[in-house]
Amino acid sequence: MSMNEAAKQIRQERLLYLLSPIGLLVLWQLAIMAGLGDRRFVPAPSDIVERFWLLCVSGELPWDTVVTLWRIVAGFLVGAIPGVALGLAMAMWRSVRIIVDPLIAALFPIPKLALMPLILLAFGFGETSKVVVVAIGAFFPVIVNAYAGAANIEKIYIDVARNYGATPWIMFAKVVFYGALPLIFAGLRVALAISFIIGTAAEFIAAKSGIGYLIWSSWELLQVDAMFVGIVTIGLLGVITSTLFVEVERKVIPWKAP
Amino acid sequence: MATEPARKGAKIEIAGLRKVFETPRGSVEAISTIDLQIKPGEFFCIVGPSGCGKSTLLRILAGLEKQSAGTISVDSAGWPVENAMVFQESGLFPWMSVEENVGFGLMTRGVSPAERAPRVEAAMRLVGLSQFRRHFPHQLSGGMRQRGAIARAFVTDPAVLYMDEPFAALDAQNRTILQEELIRIWETTRKTVVYITHSIDEALFLGDRIAVMTAHPGRIKEILDVPFPHPRNLMALSVTPTFGELKLKIWHVLEEEVNRARATEDAV
Numbered sequence: 001m002s003m004n005e006a007a008k009q010i011r012q013e014r015l016l017y018l019l020s021p022i023g024l025l026v027l028w029q030l031a032i033m034a035g036l037g038d039r040r041f042v043p044a045p046s047d048i049v050e051r052f053w054l055l056c057v058s059g060e061l062p063w064d065t066v067v068t069l070w071r072i073v074a075g076f077l078v079g080a081i082p083g084v085a086l087g088l089a090m091a092m093w094r095s096v097r098i099i100v101d102p103l104i105a106a107l108f109p110i111p112k113l114a115l116m117p118l119i120l121l122a123f124g125f126g127e128t129s130k131v132v133v134v135a136i137g138a139f140f141p142v143i144v145n146a147y148a149g150a151a152n153i154e155k156i157y158i159d160v161a162r163n164y165g166a167t168p169w170i171m172f173a174k175v176v177f178y179g180a181l182p183l184i185f186a187g188l189r190v191a192l193a194i195s196f197i198i199g200t201a202a203e204f205i206a207a208k209s210g211i212g213y214l215i216w217s218s219w220e221l222l223q224v225d226a227m228f229v230g231i232v233t234i235g236l237l238g239v240i241t242s243t244l245f246v247e248v249e250r251k252v253i254p255w256k257a258p
Numbered sequence: 259m260a261t262e263p264a265r266k267g268a269k270i271e272i273a274g275l276r277k278v279f280e281t282p283r284g285s286v287e288a289i290s291t292i293d294l295q296i297k298p299g300e301f302f303c304i305v306g307p308s309g310c311g312k313s314t315l316l317r318i319l320a321g322l323e324k325q326s327a328g329t330i331s332v333d334s335a336g337w338p339v340e341n342a343m344v345f346q347e348s349g350l351f352p353w354m355s356v357e358e359n360v361g362f363g364l365m366t367r368g369v370s371p372a373e374r375a376p377r378v379e380a381a382m383r384l385v386g387l388s389q390f391r392r393h394f395p396h397q398l399s400g401g402m403r404q405r406g407a408i409a410r411a412f413v414t415d416p417a418v419l420y421m422d423e424p425f426a427a428l429d430a431q432n433r434t435i436l437q438e439e440l441i442r443i444w445e446t447t448r449k450t451v452v453y454i455t456h457s458i459d460e461a462l463f464l465g466d467r468i469a470v471m472t473a474h475p476g477r478i479k480e481i482l483d484v485p486f487p488h489p490r491n492l493m494a495l496s497v498t499p500t501f502g503e504l505k506l507k508i509w510h511v512l513e514e515e516v517n518r519a520r521a522t523e524d525a526v
Contacts, residue, residue: 159322160349163342164363164414174365178353255352255394 043225048232051225065233068210071127072199075134080191083139084184087146091180092172104143112137112198120206130202137198138191145187149180182256185249192245196238267450268334268417270296270319275328277314287475288314294469294478298333299448303461305512306471307519312454313422315476316343319452320420334417339367342411343420346427348403350395356382356406357391363414381413384443401432405439412443421453425460437463438492445488458508462501463492470511473519480511
């Protein structure tokens with residue numbers, strides 16, 4: 001009885017949750033149909049859906065999506081993996097921390113896109129430049145979180161491991177690494193979002209394909225509906241990857257109470 | 259434990275032990291000169307006011323901290339594992355199952371998984387955690403976690419067990435049950451146990467001897483013998499006149515130190 005009522009309430013809340021975005025879209029559509037706004041500059045949701053379909057059928061949108069995803073995922077991995085390794089090394093060895101700390105302090109605040117011209121100089125206009133700029137963006141939140149996670153493990157776990165005679169390798173592989181995992185994942189989540197932001201923005205300036213390029217070239221051609229298609233696609237990709245990410249996290253950190 | 263005869267506990271000799279902490283505001287003496295002999299297979303309890311350095315003493319004995327002066331010798335010839343410590347918080351690793359946690363001390367000593375399994379199984383059975391082998395610590399109650407920590411200590415078959423108020427965070431009923439279980443396990447294994455507590459009752463239930471420590475800086479003020487024979491029935495023990503007399507006697511020794519500890523706290 002009460003279980004049913006609780007389930008009913010959850011269903012109602014979910015509906016309410018969808019109500020505001022759907023309501024907004026309906027208002028938008030009605031406003032455009034009523035002649036408010038210039039349809040060339042402000043497309044109606046129906047126009048965007050139509051364009052979405054056309055771009056899908058032509059194969060343009062699927063290809064751009066694949067290209068963008070490849071750049072983002074590759075850059076994310078290239079940045080995140082050394083970020084985890086170096087962050088943990090900072091916590092394990094004081095000397096590593098002393099060397100790396102000032103570099104992080106100096107480089108983290110620089111907008112990574114400001115490096116794009118330099119990266120183009122170094123790597124040219126090909127795929128590498130986009131992967132590199134995303135990797136640089138993903139690297140910093142991961143290294144900072146991995147270090148914080150490993151350095152702030154509760155002292156009792158270190159005491160227990162020492163008391164049972166753990167070797168440095170066991171201390172690292174069975175205690176410090178796992179103890180740092182929740183914060184590492186928090187860092188990876190931030191890094192994934194940053195990868196999306198930097199990846200698409202890099203495509204504005206320095207690409208001839210990808211969702212970012214689609215948005216930017218539509219702007220240049222004043223195809224406002226195609227611009228919206230690009231924006232919505234990025235949003236959807238963000239939702240899908242972050243949902244997948246939560247699932248991965250649940251698998252990798254089963255001990256973290258929900 | 260099941261696969262080989264459990265070895266009896268070792269003898270501990272502590273001579274001239276001192277501990278001074280260096281702080282920005284000067285040096286603070288935590289322990290001033292402790293001389294102590296603990297017999298092989300003895301259950302030795304230490305009570306004392308808060309901040310008297312009893313935990314520091316245990317951490318030094320367990321090798322987690324270095325003394326400023328003095329020597330500790332543990333007669334544990336031939337032991338692969340000299341000591342195992344049980345902390346107030348269980349300290350079970352949240353990312354390991356009960357089984358992996360209990361086997362941790364064997365893994366660090368390079369015992370092969372095949373050899374580990376039966377010993378871990380026996381230790382889990384000893385504390386009643388067999389059905390929870392695949393559980394993570396957050397899925398267990400506080401009492402079960404502490405059982406896991408005890409199993410993890412006993413499974414390594416150590417010469418000495420150091421226990422730092424292991425049941426202090428538990429509710430009264432769970433505490434009594436775990437005290438009963440611990441004394442049963444000890445009666446069969448006869449390990450040397452150094453057990454820190456702030457509860458006189460607990461010290462009387464478990465100990466062969468009880469040392470009362472002074473307020474800060476910590477010294478051994480008095481050592482009392484506990485005359486109760488084994489096997490002990492804790493609840494029955496607690497209503498005997500001897501228990502009451504001893505409790506009062508220890509309280510009088512302790513009271514003075516507790517008041518001194520409070521006086522210095524107020525002064526600071």
